[in-house]
Amino acid sequence: MTPFLPTSKKEVEALGWDSIDVILFTGDAYIDHPAFGAAVIARVLEAEGYRVAVVPQPNWRDDLRDFRKLGVPRLFFGVTSGSMDSMVNHYTAAKRLRSDDAYTPEGRAGQRPDRAVTVYSTILKKLYPDVPVVIGGIEASLRRERHYDYWENRMMPPILETSGADCLIAGMGEKPVVEIAHAIENGEPLKKEYFGAPLTTEELDRIYDLPYTRLPHPRYKGKRIPAYDMIKFSITTHRGCFGGCNFCAITAHQGKIIQSRSEESILREVEALTKLPDFRGTITDLGAPTANMYRMGGLDRTICEKCRRTSCLFPNRCKNLNHDHTALLNLYEKVLKVPGVKHAYIGSGIRYDLFLDENGFLSEDGRRYFEELVVNHTSGRLKVAPEHTEDQVLNAMAKPGFKLFERLRLEFDKINRKHNLKYQLVPYFMSGHPGCGMREMDALSRKEALHGLYMDQVQDFTPTPMTVSTEMFHTGKDPRNGKPVFVERDILKKQQQKTFFFKKH
Numbered sequence: 001m002t003p004f005l006p007t008s009k010k011e012v013e014a015l016g017w018d019s020i021d022v023i024l025f026t027g028d029a030y031i032d033h034p035a036f037g038a039a040v041i042a043r044v045l046e047a048e049g050y051r052v053a054v055v056p057q058p059n060w061r062d063d064l065r066d067f068r069k070l071g072v073p074r075l076f077f078g079v080t081s082g083s084m085d086s087m088v089n090h091y092t093a094a095k096r097l098r099s100d101d102a103y104t105p106e107g108r109a110g111q112r113p114d115r116a117v118t119v120y121s122t123i124l125k126k127l128y129p130d131v132p133v134v135i136g137g138i139e140a141s142l143r144r145e146r147h148y149d150y151w152e153n154r155m156m157p158p159i160l161e162t163s164g165a166d167c168l169i170a171g172m173g174e175k176p177v178v179e180i181a182h183a184i185e186n187g188e189p190l191k192k193e194y195f196g197a198p199l200t201t202e203e204l205d206r207i208y209d210l211p212y213t214r215l216p217h218p219r220y221k222g223k224r225i226p227a228y229d230m231i232k233f234s235i236t237t238h239r240g241c242f243g244g245c246n247f248c249a250i251t252a253h254q255g256k257i258i259q260s261r262s263e264e265s266i267l268r269e270v271e272a273l274t275k276l277p278d279f280r281g282t283i284t285d286l287g288a289p290t291a292n293m294y295r296m297g298g299l300d301r302t303i304c305e306k307c308r309r310t311s312c313l314f315p316n317r318c319k320n321l322n323h324d325h326t327a328l329l330n331l332y333e334k335v336l337k338v339p340g341v342k343h344a345y346i347g348s349g350i351r352y353d354l355f356l357d358e359n360g361f362l363s364e365d366g367r368r369y370f371e372e373l374v375v376n377h378t379s380g381r382l383k384v385a386p387e388h389t390e391d392q393v394l395n396a397m398a399k400p401g402f403k404l405f406e407r408l409r410l411e412f413d414k415i416n417r418k419h420n421l422k423y424q425l426v427p428y429f430m431s432g433h434p435g436c437g438m439r440e441m442d443a444l445s446r447k448e449a450l451h452g453l454y455m456d457q458v459q460d461f462t463p464t465p466m467t468v469s470t471e472m473f474h475t476g477k478d479p480r481n482g483k484p485v486f487v488e489r490d491i492l493k494k495q496q497q498k499t500f501f502f503k504k505h
């Protein structure tokens with residue numbers, strides 16, 4: 001195993017390699033950490049015995065030397081836009097160009113093109129028409145079918161057509177990328193699309209146990225990379241989300257089935273974290289897309305196999321869903337016992353309908369979980385995402401009713417009183433979602449249950465490819481029942497929804 005995968009000819013030569021099997025092009029800086037897809041794919045292929053190089057943020061505007069510098073790989077080129085869709089990364093919901101990029105050294109904008117997957121793939125196919133190009137990551141995955149593009153305001157063809165790539169990996173790519181490498185090596189024909197099947201705990205552990213340095217590549221000479229600063233002391237406990245919020249692309253990319261790591265694997269990573277030179281005892285996030293879904297899922301998996309629901313929680317909690325928080329409570333307890341760990345915070349979002357309904361806690365483990373979360377795993381502010389207060393907007397989002405948040409606040413205040421704490425509950429909201437107009441934002445701002453809370457967390461809805469909310473935005477209809485939905489398409493008015501909210505508070 002190499003300390004870092006090589007990124008230049010000099011580094012390849014220093015390793016004594018006479019050829020490279022796979023060359024990965026990514027729109028992000030190269031950070032050898034399991035939170036970054038390109039690093040994971042590189043380490044997975046390396047563990048299979050392949051020689052892998054990474055070309056981060058290649059210059060697409062000059063004589064294309066970054067695309068030529070490592071020559072031709074023996075098997076294939078891999079292409080990803082990075083951790084985000086490049087259009088979401090570059091533009092705000094109001095379609096304004098962002099001035100920074102968290103995935104780039106010093107946060108500098110402009111280091112990757114719009115539609116990075118298409119741009120990189122097109123260049124590679126022009127330079128090396130006979131070498132297979134494999135695309136993956138969130139941009140490729142969520143644009144794999146004909147889709148509505150918010151920035152162009154039109155339907156766009158599948159990304160395999162626009163990019164000219166040979167095949168696409170949809171979802172999490174660790175298994176498919178190995179399958180593709182083996183197929184090319186054995187001279188077998190490639191399929192057009194490969195799908196990430198959920199991983200078992202053992203498979204997931206193997207991926208997270210690979211020898212990541214957890215550091216940015218030395219080529220950045222210690223420059224600050226904001227996204228790395230955000231995650232360097234965080235740990236992923238599981239993948240997937242069964243919440244099924246209509247505006248979220250995570251389920252479309254990671255799947256509805258929760259894939260959890262073992263306690264042992266997570267604890268090994270915690271120990272590795274404590275050995276990093278600048279670790280001061282605080283794990284900033286012991287999380288996942290939804291932090292409290294660890295080890296949850298259907299009680300009878302044979303029922304789940306035939307299930308067609310997009311959410312296990314909306315419009316009501318499925319009776320077949322195991323929402324026991326005991327495994328997570330045990331994990332939190334063990335993490336806090338690792339020498340060198342003083343705090344383990346939960347920075348990721350939680351679903352409070354997993355332990356609460358309008359009448360109170362669903363079970364004793366849920367009550368214990370919420371108390372433990374508030375008292376020992378928040379840094380004084382618990383962020384939750386009711387997203388809205390009005391029923392028709394929440395229904396369009398596939399989120400639970402606002403009464404549930406009111407109950408949460410009651411229980412939160414009780415815990416504060418019991419432990420003599422002055423912690424804050426910080427609700428997150430979304431404006432501009434289909435179903436939401438100025439009247440709904442006005443109603444939100446007047447909600448009594450929100451008075452006295454810290455209220456600056458509102459984001460303007462961005463219609464990203466392949467979500468139900470985006471389909472509503474584009475068609476003006478709810479695809480679940482064909483009924484018309486109000487959609488604010490005027491960018492200024494959409495923005496006003498957000499500023500209106502701030503004015504009232």
Ligand code: SF4
Nearest residue numbers: 298304307312318321
């Ligand atoms: S049967 Fe219930 S728990 Fe299983 S996938 Fe469907 S909604 Fe989720």
